[in-house]
Structures are given as C-alpha cells and as structure tokens.
Amino acid sequence: MLSLYLLRQDPESVIKALLKRNIDAKPIVDKILLINEQRREIQSKTESLKAESNKTAKLIGALVRDGKTSEVNEIKSQTASIKKELLVLEKTLLDLETKEKETLLSLPNTPHSSVKQGSSPKENEIVSTWEKTSKKSIDGLIPHWELASKYNLIDFERGVKVTGAGFPIYTGNGARLQRALIQFFLDKNTQKGYQEIQPPYFVNEDSSFGTGQLPDKEGQMYHIQNDNLFVIPTSEIPLTNLYRDEIIDESELPIKMTAYSPCFRREAGSYGKDVRGLNRLHQFDKVEIVCIDHPDDSYQRLDTMVNHVSEILKDLGLPFRLLRLCGGDMGFTSALTYDFEVWSSAQQRWLEVSSVSNFETFQTNRLKLRYRQKNNKISLAHTLNGSALALPRIMAAILENNQSPNGIKIPAVLHKYTGFKNIS
RNA sequence: GGUGAGAUGGGUGAGAGGCUUAAACCACCAGUUUGCUAAACUGGCGUACGGGCAACCGUACCGCGGGUUCGAAUCCCGCUCUCACCGCCA
Incomplete structure (x- = not known):
C-alpha cells in the first residue's frame, strides 16, 4: 500500500512512476485525493462534535454527584440533536475511510527510479x-x-x-x-x-x-x-x-x-x-x-x-x-x-x-x-x-x-x- | 473432543457505570547526588488519525465486532484467540 502522506505531498511523482508499469494512475490518484479531502473535513467535524458531547457527559457526571437532578434533565434533552448528527457523520466517515483505503490498495508499488518502462x-x-x-x-x-x-x-x-x-x-x-x-x-x-x-x-x-x-x-x-x-x-x-x-x-x-x-x-x-x-x-x-x-x-x-x-x-x-x-x-x-x-x-x-x-x-x-x-x-x-x-x-x-x-x-x-x- | 478460566500499556497487574487524565510495581530514558560501580532521589515514558509553522490541541484505541446509556475497560449479545485440567495422540 502506498503511503497516503506521499500521495498528498507529491502526487505527480507517483503518477509519473506508475507510468513505468504502463498504468495511467492519474484518475485513481485524483480520486484518492478527493476522497481524502472529504474524509478529513468530515473527520474534523465529527471529532469536534464528539469533543462537545464528551464535555457534556462530564458535566452531567459532576451534576449528578452534586445531586442537581433538575439541571441534568435539561442538559440531557439538548444532547439528543448532537447524537443524531453524530450518527450520520460517523457513518459517512466510515464510508469515506473504507473507500479511501480500497482505492489506495488498488495502486501497485511505485517502481524505483532505475526501473525502465515496459509492458512485457x-x-x-x-x-x-x-x-x-x-x-x-x-x-x-x-x-x-x-x-x-x-x-x-x-x-x-x-x-x-x-x-x-x-x-x-x-x-x-x-x-x-x-x-x-x-x-x-x-x-x-x-x-x-x-x-x-x-x-x-x-x-x-x-x-x-x-x-x-x-x-x-x-x-x-x-x-x-x-x-x-x-x-x-x-x-x-x-x-x-x-x-x-x-x-x-x-x-x-x-x-x-x-x-x-x-x-x-x-x-x-x-x-x-x-x-x-x-x-x-x-x-x-x-x-x-x-x-x-x-x-x-x-x-x-x-x-x-x-x-x-x-x-x-x-x-x-x-x-x-x-x-x-x-x-x-x-x-x-x-x-x-x-x-x-x-x-x-x-x-x-x-x-x-x-x-x-x-x-x-x-x-x-x-x-x-x-x-x-x-x-x-x-x-x-x-x-x-x-x-x-x-x-x-x-x-x-x-x-x-x-x-x-x-x-x-x-x-x-x-x-x-x-x-x-x-x-x- | 469435554470442562473451566481468562484476554488491560514494553512486562507484571489493579480497576466492577461518572473521583480514570487507566493505579502501582518492574523495565527503559534524562537529570541530581556520588572517587568508580551500585543505591537513592526527581522528572519523563503508548500508538494511530485529524488540526496547527510550532508549542500544543482534539479524537479513537483496555482481544475483535455490535448494543444499552447523557456517559462503558466496567453492563448485554456475538465472534476470535490464549491458558489449565481431562481424553486422544506424532
């Protein structure tokens, strides 16, 4: 599996190297980069939302300890919408991760600089x-x-x-x-x-x-x-x-x-x-x-x-x-x-x-x-x-x-x- | 094949819904002290992904996959693996 890091840093060199295998990798590389961009965006969103809900859960824990049950119920009702949103985001994220990996796995290794192009x-x-x-x-x-x-x-x-x-x-x-x-x-x-x-x-x-x-x-x-x-x-x-x-x-x-x-x-x-x-x-x-x-x-x-x-x-x-x-x-x-x-x-x-x-x-x-x-x-x-x-x-x-x-x-x-x- | 027990960081191992930011010890690293070694003391010590020039911040991970819950190492379900004893056996 090629390194995603490398692919992001220098996609052109990967495409060029794969030409030696007589493979036009550009469409696949472009696809990976697109999925990757989407994935990172969704991941950021998901994680900040999770951070929020983790914070809330902690707050509830503290309130319960102090016996402030009325406040607890109020906050609990607020978390429902976050949960709903998270459910959708997490599914999307998983889909994108799977697709990203699958696509990445479809690319063969990049030949060393000394390898000559050829097909047979x-x-x-x-x-x-x-x-x-x-x-x-x-x-x-x-x-x-x-x-x-x-x-x-x-x-x-x-x-x-x-x-x-x-x-x-x-x-x-x-x-x-x-x-x-x-x-x-x-x-x-x-x-x-x-x-x-x-x-x-x-x-x-x-x-x-x-x-x-x-x-x-x-x-x-x-x-x-x-x-x-x-x-x-x-x-x-x-x-x-x-x-x-x-x-x-x-x-x-x-x-x-x-x-x-x-x-x-x-x-x-x-x-x-x-x-x-x-x-x-x-x-x-x-x-x-x-x-x-x-x-x-x-x-x-x-x-x-x-x-x-x-x-x-x-x-x-x-x-x-x-x-x-x-x-x-x-x-x-x-x-x-x-x-x-x-x-x-x-x-x-x-x-x-x-x-x-x-x-x-x-x-x-x-x-x-x-x-x-x-x-x-x-x-x-x-x-x-x-x-x-x-x-x-x-x-x-x-x-x-x-x-x-x-x-x-x-x-x-x-x-x-x-x-x-x-x-x- | 039968029965039982278990799976927590590099290792041992506590932890039984919120005081966990996973205790403690060992190992390891750095420093202090010391004539050397040893010892003692102080501090540090997981991985992956995302954000950031960086310091750092966030998320996930306690065998794996689901579920319950505002909140799961902890409760529930399924799976995998390991160990012990019995049986069989090169």
Whole structure:
C-alpha cells in the first residue's frame, strides 16, 4: 500500500512512476485525493462534535454527584440533536475511510527510479550473463522429465494418481538430491548471517493481507475453508509477518532470515510444453531469504542479496543470467526486482529460479512494521526478499546440463550432501 | 473432543457505570547526588488519525465486532484467540 502522506505531498511523482508499469494512475490518484479531502473535513467535524458531547457527559457526571437532578434533565434533552448528527457523520466517515483505503490498495508499488518502462518480459534488461559451460545446442540432449524417469528420480504419473498434475513424487536419488539442495542452500544462507527459521505452512488472513496476497490474489492460494487459513505460496508470508504490528529498535536492523518451505500455488492457467515436467508445479520446494532493513540501506542490501544468489548459482556451475525487470513485468508489491534465470540445455530456454526484490515501504505500510530511531521518531521499515533458491528448475537444469551417456554428474558442492557424485 | 478460566500499556497487574487524565510495581530514558560501580532521589515514558509553522490541541484505541446509556475497560449479545485440567495422540 502506498503511503497516503506521499500521495498528498507529491502526487505527480507517483503518477509519473506508475507510468513505468504502463498504468495511467492519474484518475485513481485524483480520486484518492478527493476522497481524502472529504474524509478529513468530515473527520474534523465529527471529532469536534464528539469533543462537545464528551464535555457534556462530564458535566452531567459532576451534576449528578452534586445531586442537581433538575439541571441534568435539561442538559440531557439538548444532547439528543448532537447524537443524531453524530450518527450520520460517523457513518459517512466510515464510508469515506473504507473507500479511501480500497482505492489506495488498488495502486501497485511505485517502481524505483532505475526501473525502465515496459509492458512485457521482452523489455526486461539483461544485466549480466554467466556461462561456465557452453549453452550451445548439442544434439541428443534429453529433457529433464525423460531423464527423471530414465533414472527413477521422479514419478510424475503416480503423483497424478495420488494428488493430481503438478504434484510430483521424488524417489530415491531424486528425493536425496532435493534434500541435498535444500541443505546446501540453507547452509549458504546461514553462512551469510541469515537466521534459519522453520515457519508454519498455513497463514491467516491478516498475514496474507500484510504481504500483499490479499485482497485480489486469493485465486493463487489454496484455502482451508473450515479454519479460514491459506496454504503458503512462499515462505515470504510467514517470515515477513513475524514482525507485523511491531516497532523494532533501529539497532536491531537489519533482520535477516532464511527458511525452507514447500510452496503451494494453484496457478490456474496454461498447460502444455512450457509447463511440462518441473517447469511449473502446484507444490514445489524453495529456500527463501527475507530482510527487514533501514530505508537508507535497503538498496545496498538488495545488491548484497543479488550477489549472494549469484554466488550460489556459480557454486552449482549452472549457466545463468541476471535480469532487471521492466515496470510492467514486476510484481504488484515490488519497487525493484531482479530475476535469475538458468539455462536449460535440452529445452533450449531460460528458466526463472529466483526473484529478488525490494518492496520499500509497500508491505510495511500494510504490516505496520516500523522502526524506532535514536531520537524516538518512528518510521516504516523496508522489506526485501528473494529465492535462494527455488528447487524444481535448478533440479531440471542440473539434470539436463550435466547429462552424458554415462549418467548425470552432480555438482561438486553437493557431494557432501548427496553422498553420490553421479546418477546412472 | 469435554470442562473451566481468562484476554488491560514494553512486562507484571489493579480497576466492577461518572473521583480514570487507566493505579502501582518492574523495565527503559534524562537529570541530581556520588572517587568508580551500585543505591537513592526527581522528572519523563503508548500508538494511530485529524488540526496547527510550532508549542500544543482534539479524537479513537483496555482481544475483535455490535448494543444499552447523557456517559462503558466496567453492563448485554456475538465472534476470535490464549491458558489449565481431562481424553486422544506424532
């Protein structure tokens, strides 16, 4: 949620920034400002009327104590009109407040000044490309879903039977490789000072609202109706919400957390070649990093996080590229997003494996997540998060890129976790 | 699943229609005193929104949502959550 204060101070800069998302925000901004003006007027009226009626109530209290009952009755009759007026004003005020918030919630985050305008992934900017091995097409490369069945690593068919499409069953060395990747990622993250957390996999409505999944994106999440809980599509939700409704001392920043969790996404959408195998799933595993930081430090923090993810991918020896997303391709809540994509040699395409973003105050404004400065001033903190890393496409890339007629070579950094160096 | 108790500021916890501007203690901050530490003493110490250049003023908030009343932390109704004991159980 954008800050109302900012919107009032400098509406033009907000409109200009949102143009990068190809959104003409002027009508919405104008609407908010109009509602806001009305709201403040009604609020002032309501509050001064309330002040009056509070005063009267006190007066009555004093008179009752003194036993002056005749005066009490006279004053009581006067309060009726104030009450009537207040009833109308309070309803109007509530309506205006609701409308103001609703409208404010409909605006996405303002992109950072470095973000380029654009409407599709084609306009994303390639920041760098890292290739340890040649990504040139080699004849006879087998896609990962075939390798997975050839070496008995994943049982897609039985996954369909047990649950449905998009719920793969990892078996034997496949399951072991998953576990190895999770542990490798967690170790890399904790080595860099991220505190390891095991969060719940279900969250309540307030938490889903805090990070921006609600309202409007309910369709992406599995919902447990009986208990009104949402199954997490990412551990970003429980991690970031740990500090919801809190005021953190400045000295405690940055707060750096990492967690492994399965992620559940309904992903109502396309089927076909692009979502075959591990490319797109309803349940997948991910290790996430989340930072809560001082506004002055958040962009430096973002760079640090990006470098950290790069390092992990280099350790794995996977060819990857780093993209800076254009305005139109960024998520609703983000101010600046970097995507990491690994090269899938058999599919001859790039696969997104991580998305690292700075949300500035967009989430913390909803979360009421603030920090206290030395001079006791309270301000909204910044939140950031990133995948370090999402497993399925990493798995796909390892299988495809490291295949040979003799089997699949496991990256050396994983050997101590897998206990094997080769799958054959 | 059963039964009972509860939800008050950073923490403990009083408060049972108007004397509450939410007591007291602890923690925290500033100052005084002190050779240092400790102690003692004095003062301060919630959040949000609105108004104001500001000092400051107003409003709301005692789990959440309604209601009764001139007036609600306090009374009434609904909901949520927590704890304890019993049952079951990884």
